[in-house]
Amino acid sequence: MFMHNKRLQYTVRVAEPNPRLATLMMEQFGGADGELAAAMRYFTQGLAEDDPGRKDMLLDIATEELSHLEIIGSIIAMLTKGVKAQLAEGQMKEAELYQLVGSTGTSAKESILFGGGPALCDSAGVPWTAAYVDSRGEPTVDLRSNIAAEARAKIVYERLINITDDPGIKDALGFLMTREVAHQKSFEKALYAIENNFPSGKLPGVEKYANMYVNTSQGEGDTTGPWNSGDQWERVDDLQQVMPADGGDGTASVTLPAKDKKVATKMAERTMSDPTADPTTGADLGAGPGAGRTKGGDMGGAPDIHSAPAMAEATVGK
Template identity: 35%
Template sequence: MFLHDKHLQFEAKPVKPNPLMAKRVQELIGGQYGEMSVAMQYLFQGWGVRKGNEHYKDLLLDIGTEELGHIEMLATMVGRLLNGTSIEHQEAAMKDPATAAILSGMNPQHAIVSGMNARPADSVGNPWMGSYIISSGNLLADFRANLNAESQGRTQAVRIYEMTDDPGLKDMLAVLIARDSYHQNLWLQAIVELEAAEGKITPGSFDRKLEREDIAFSLYNHSASSEESAQGSWANGATPAGDGQFKYESKVYVEGTVPELENPHPSLHSTKLQKLWNPGRRLPGFFVCRLSGCLPVMNILLI
């Protein structure tokens, strides 16, 4: 169950309204790496943890619940950024709210849809989607996804921090950035712990003898005019997992054949076989026409 406290964990008070910044802050709420995504990701991962891993379950639910509080802080900030706009803006909005919103750089949905409140959407109005979250049941794979989510989320928060000169907004963003720093450290440590128990390659429970060992350590050069990727540590030496040696292949290894798919059942009405290439057959001649007249073009022999 959840318990709600009316207090924000940290303040969310801008010095002055700014509908354009409200639009940008929406990315931190309902964007792919926004707080709605990480909150739902951690909660669903936590709810799915099986017995014997209660410490991971509590960790995920603790952080997921914290992220719900971050959504509330951001939603409050957006509402306050949209409040108290200038008299001129209010007068224009009375005449045509949508036009006024667009001209001010504001998201018109803040006026039309939500009545000057935050929305579960990103900075351009795309609604948040549950498909953003990752919850696989494999904690090592999930914790790596969590590290990526916190890395992307912190990057976006830092960018918005650099876009504003509002001290109040900066103060709240500084809180979120600091918490994202901790969360990155948290997932890094949890990953180290699980890697020590399960190995670095996930899932570690799969028998490695069942995979193709001969191609499990090779970097194939797919660049037509460069081999610079061969200079990286991923191209030679021992693997981080300690399970083999990296190899660099200057040419792509190919053992497959050219695929030829059989025609589907006629009831599906797919394209029929079209024989387009007939060596020795001449294509009919054609004309190139301009205002001055038409000129014949010689026909072409297919070879």
């Protein structure tokens, strides 16, 4: 059960309306790395969590994320207060209102449908979706995803701070940004409180493949480091050594029942290509300048405009 405290977790002081800035702030309201996505991610994880410590932590942080949604939404509401009033009361002339909607940087959806107030959209007006919640129900997976989500949100807040000179907004965003850091620390501690947390899940990796580093991008720029060299790795530079990795012939096969095998054979025979055929195709018949080499130039294919005869003809024409 939730109870709402009418005081914000952090005071919002906006110096002046700025609808364009409000549009950018929407990214942390209804965007992929925004506060609503974080709250829903941790809340649903917490409901399904069996460990009492992780459950308590997830529900604590989920609830705090809702308070952060309230803060960023309040910032947006203050930044768009003038636009919202003008659209609602219609005191400006039609042309002025039309210009107002376009010049603020808000989308028509935000201005007309939502009246300039905060909506569950990102900065491009794309509606929020539950697809942003990427939980898998395995704590070692979800905690790593949560750590990454907090890190991404921290970077978005950094960028929002950098594009405003409003001291009150900077102050509030700095608080929100720093809470992302604190949450990341909590998730890190929870992850490493799980013994044998890598690799994720119950099943162990196959030992001979777990130590293999395959250098598949070769050429200038090749670099070595602890991520691909040293005692932990068996580095493979000759790709023929691991193609295929299991030592088989590298083909795909399946054992079909007799009735399916018979039908599959018939289908293969019906759709078999003839490597000796060279039919005239639509590309040959409709070929124009720049089509490259086509079959039977006298059958409709136009000459290449960069060919010597074509260029000579063009020169004479001038």
